[in-house]
Amino acid sequence: xxxxxxxxxxxxxxxxxxxxxxxxxxxxxxxxxxxxxxxxxxxxxxxxxxxxxxxxxxxxxxxxxxxxxxxxxxxxxxxxxxxxxxxxxxxxxxxxxxxxxxxxxxxxxxxxxxxxxxxxxxxxxxxxxxxxxxxxxxxxxxxxxxxxxxxxxxxxxxxxxxxxxxxxxxxxxxxxxxxxxxxxxxxxxxxxxxxxxxxxxxxxxxxxxxxxxxxxxxxxxxxxxxxxxxxxxxxxxxx
Amino acid sequence: xxxxxxxxxxxxxxxxxxxxxxxxxxxxxxxxxxxxxxxxxxxxxxxxxxxxxxxxxxxxxxxxxxxxxxxxxxxxxxxxxxxxxxxxxxxxxxxxxxxxxxxxxxxxxxxx
Numbered sequence: 477x478x479x480x481x482x483x484x485x486x487x488x489x490x491x492x493x494x495x496x497x498x499x500x501x502x503x504x505x506x507x508x509x510x511x512x513x514x515x516x517x518x519x520x521x522x523x524x525x526x527x528x529x530x531x532x533x534x535x536x537x538x539x540x541x542x543x544x545x546x547x548x549x550x551x552x553x554x555x556x557x558x559x560x561x562x563x564x565x566x567x568x569x570x571x572x573x574x575x576x577x578x579x580x581x582x583x584x585x586x587x588x589x590x591x592x593x594x595x596x597x598x599x600x601x602x603x604x605x606x607x608x609x610x611x612x613x614x615x616x617x618x619x620x621x622x623x624x625x626x627x628x629x630x631x632x633x634x635x636x637x638x639x640x641x642x643x644x645x646x647x648x649x650x651x652x653x654x655x656x657x658x659x660x661x662x663x664x665x666x667x668x669x670x671x672x673x674x675x676x677x678x679x680x681x682x683x684x685x686x687x688x689x690x691x692x693x694x695x696x697x698x699x700x701x702x703x704x705x706x707x708x709x710x711x712x713x714x715x
Numbered sequence: 716x717x718x719x720x721x722x723x724x725x726x727x728x729x730x731x732x733x734x735x736x737x738x739x740x741x742x743x744x745x746x747x748x749x750x751x752x753x754x755x756x757x758x759x760x761x762x763x764x765x766x767x768x769x770x771x772x773x774x775x776x777x778x779x780x781x782x783x784x785x786x787x788x789x790x791x792x793x794x795x796x797x798x799x800x801x802x803x804x805x806x807x808x809x810x811x812x813x814x815x816x817x818x819x820x821x822x823x824x825x826x827x
Contacts (some may be wrong), residue, residue: 499762503785508734508760510784514737515755536756544760548767626721693747 481529482541483512486538493542496705497549498504503652504545508535534627539708547632548624553637553698558619561643562695564687565612568650578676579664586664593663593694601656603621608649615642628709647691654688656682722753723804724801725761726770726789726797733788735778736762764787 487505494501512531535541569588579585586594619639625632661681665674728742729779740758743751765771766795772791776786 485793492739504759506783508756509786510735510778510782511737511759513780513782534755536754540754540759541756544757545763554769623768626764627762681801 480531482525483509483516486512486535487533490538490541492537493538493695493708494545495703496546496708497553500549501700511535516523523636543628543708544626546708547626547628547636550636550702551619551622551624551639553701554636554643556618556692557643557698558616561646562616562689564691565650566610566645567687568654568684569609569655570607571684572601573648575661575677575680578673578680582622584668584673586660587610593660596636597656597660598651599661601653604649604653604656608646608653611649612646615639615646619640638652640702644695647688651688651692653682657684720752721757721802722765722770725765726800727756729745729750729771729787729789729793730797734785734788735776735784739787743810763794769793 487509490508491501491505492528494504511526512535515531515534516524516527518528521527521530588594619642622635622639628636658681661677664677669676724743725739728739728746731742734742737755738761739762740753740755741756743753762771762773766773766787770790771787772790773785773787775783778784
């Protein structure tokens with residue numbers, strides 16, 4: 477077998493193990509390729525195929541290498557979720573506040589047909605938002621203060637679980653608040669004749685939905701990647 | 716035992732200046748006089764982790780052959796961490812040295 481094919485096969489196998497982080501897979505493949513080229517070139521023995529085999533053997537098993545990247549990769553992914561969540565909370569606040577300013581400017585109160593919801597609804601929305609904000613900030617600070625560990629030991633797994641749960645709870649509250657906002661907006665629009673002035677709250681609400689949907693997609697992707705990373709340890713008793 | 720000190724070993728190997736992964740491995744082998752012969756692929760996750768922890772920085776650079784390679788260097792935090800680890804290790808080895816020293820002298824004292 478020619479020597480480049482051996483290296484290519486090994487690099488393919490290595491990249492394949494990084495199904496939990498495609499960006500990282502490209503970086504690792506690139507570094508491993510450079511490393512193997514250097515190791516083969518510096519091998520004193522004459523046979524290129526044997527030198528390639530030795531370099532690959534010294535580099536290690538692809539799965540074992542991929543496992544060692546899991547702690548830092550998962551932390552980086554939850555760090556991204558934490559940062560996007562804080563931006564999402566701020567954006568939601570701006571859209572929500574902007575809508576209320578618009579309602580006041582147009583003196584556009586909630587219909588008197590819904591007196592209970594008109595009082596309780598915004599109050600619940602406000603407290604749910606505050607809870608999402610507090611949990612989100614606590615989560616962000618907690619995530620930002622974590623450092624990647626060399627292995628996925630029990631303590632680190634617990635920390636990662638918290639890093640994931642805090643944004644999940646905050647996002648859940650934010651989604652709940654947006655749902656409540658949708659009801660309040662629908663009630664407000666229900667009794668109003670459609671005009672250009674209704675487009676402003678509608679547009680701001682659409683943006684709010686997009687922001688929350690982005691967070692939901694990001695969380696789902698992180699969950700999928702975590703499951704993929706966990707599958708690397710399936711054949712290992714203690715990760 | 717070596718695995719538990721890998722971060723310190725990698726930081727120490729980079730203390731003379733920036734280097735790419737293969738050069739870091741060579742430097743570890745050279746400084747340990749061949750005693751530390753790790754699977755070479757294990758150095759890269761450590762480099763990545765240390766970079767994420769802010770102790771190293773990295774950039775892509777063109778090598779002599781024109782191939783792109785990632786070059787790592789110590790950050791200010793990395794240098795500080797290495798100094799702290801070195802001091803800690805020195806205290807530890809002094810203490811262990813003292814323990815072995817006392818053990819070797821103990822029979823002589825009891826014989827008096």
